[in-house]
Amino acid sequence: MDTQRLILTADDNAQIRMLVKAALRSLGHELVEAVDGEQAVELAFERTPDLVLLDVTMPKLDGWEVLHFLRHRPETASVPVMMLTTAAQKVDLEHGASLGCNDYLTKPFSPGDLRTHVERMLAE
């Protein structure tokens, strides 16, 4: 296995956080969780994760606002970010990329889908 990485996942839905945790457990990375956008920004600035998984609709700051904060701070400007969207929020890749997101996954996603995306992003 590669060296352990730090993954930050932010979602206000406890079930999704559990699902993400369960899906990624076998990869052996450290996972930190945020329950809203504000906490996501705080944790990202504090820990400088190797990868960030962002829910779009969250209290305090939404995922796009979090992404904006990350991209405007040198330490987190180039951290890979994947948005977890619902079908209704599905962004086209070009629009998402212009806002600085590297990848996105539409909910509901399978644990295998999530692992595939995460492994690919960490390998880049």
Ligand SMILES: [Mg+2]
């Ligand atoms: Mg949400």
